[in-house]
Amino acid sequence: MDRPLKTVPNLTSQLRQDIVESPKVIRNASGIRLFGQRIKSIVYTTDVAVIANCDADAVLAVYPWTPNTRILDAISRVSNVPILAGIGGGLTKGLRSATVGRFAEENGAQAVVMNAPATMTTIASVERIVDVPIIYTVVNRNTDLISRVHAGVDAFNVAGGKDTADLVRWVRETLKDTDPNFPIIASGGRTDEQISATIAAGANAITFTAYGISEQTFHEKMEHYRDEHQENE
Template sequence: MSEKGVYPMDRPIKNVPNLTSELRQDIVESPTVIRNASGIRLFGKRIKSIIYSTDVAVLANCDADAILAVYPWTPNTRILDAVSRVANVPILAGIGGGLTKGLRSATVGRFAEENGAQAVVMNAPTSLTTIASVERVVDVPIIYTVVNQNIDLLARIKAGVDAFNVAGGAGTADLVRWVREHLGNVYPNFPIIASGGKTTEQISATIDAGANAITYTAYGISEQTFHEKMEHYRAEQRG
């Protein structure tokens, strides 16, 4: 990592042999450029690509290093249970922080840990009090979601945050760079996960800005894949 927290991109992507089977050729593959990220070690496992989905069919058929299981409703332990049943990689489980907060977030966090989640994720409105409450009851890393610059990063780290999940939309790369600059020499190697965007260029820019791991979305993947399969079957039947 350079002095400004920028990760070099001059290393070529290694040619990795691929082993698969006839029945499992249509897995959801993460963008190859994500392999340029430095990665984050989570309980010894190096994580670079993180799929953002709660679609269990997609999660059972993807090559991501980890799963970001967050959604826009109050945390539901049955959803986490469903995800954990099909996941074969670490789960970063959302436990609220906005409407769901305080003791309830801490309780959901404890359940998430006991049911296999290897980290818990708290959303942007999470207060320092809620972070501290969760930190007291879980033994897995706490990831806090950063959505803009109106935040005291160091105060959240002091309260118990172990990594940042940067989600700034089209401005994510700039927001990652801001986080790196504000952590400065105090926390030069602090883990940063970030949404990479839809293109290779956007993902590369986010990695260059200092993101260690990249999330990518899987919206509509099941429907798209099923549509392609059905078109193929129709073509076969037409002869």
């Protein structure tokens, strides 16, 4: 006997119909349990307006400047989902990264994210200070994954551009004897096909970008308001 298809009812409100929706194909990922909460879709943004109006399971708060505690404070005030907070690893390193990590933890971040240049010394410093999981960003194959796991890394965030799916596959293969279920987060790309390929390669959770969404949504609403106003004249 065929099982009936599951229909998921959607509850919203008149004022909250334009939320930023994560690509539905991400639901095919296995997900990662972070302090008991299952996470599949992760929005990559520091735009607090997007964060407050998004259906993602978590927020990846990483940006190309030195970590600023005021930015994290602003994000934590509006986010209703776990925050994966960037704490540097390149120019910001060592004790400073560990200090930012401690601040992130105390202000509600449920994981900290270190970028690719982070040294083993910096990872070890952060591991000694913070109690939340440490996520390390992998950008190519010139990375000793096993050593970083031993140093305290709890998950990998794979960001390989157009080669992300292949890089995820390499990470999964490299870790098969150490921990075949090691958590992998990865950027999904722009299309459903790219996201599906990244999931098939072994990613447990997918990040998606939200660049320009606030401006695009505002532009669409202004066009609607103009048309509506013209009709009412």
